[in-house]
Amino acid sequence: MVFSISAVALFGIVLALMLRFRAVTAGGAIVAALFGFFVASTGIAPVVNSTITDLLHALPGLH
Incomplete structure (x- = not known):
């Protein structure tokens, strides 16, 4: 049986x-x-990028 895990999952x-x-x-x-x-x-990656950008x-509107 071969077990495979992606690098993203492993490092996560x-x-x-x-x-x-x-x-x-x-x-x-x-x-x-x-x-x-x-x-x-x-x-x-595009979802993470847009979330961080948003x-x-x-942040400036929180004060």
């Missing part, structure tokens, strides 16, 4: 566990960067 799980157990070190920074790199190459545009 590792990053979530590191954040959960407060074990974010230099290795955690590398995992976070790799997770972001692989998310950027998936189909969800949040940044909404």
Whole structure:
């Protein structure tokens, strides 16, 4: 039986566990960067980009 997991899912799980157990070190920074790199190459990248852009545009109106 072959088990396959995408790099996005793998790095996401590792990053979530590191954040959960407060074990974010230099290795955690590398995992976070790799997770972001692989998310950027998936189909969800435009959604993430527009969400961040919308949040940044909404921040000045919060004061």
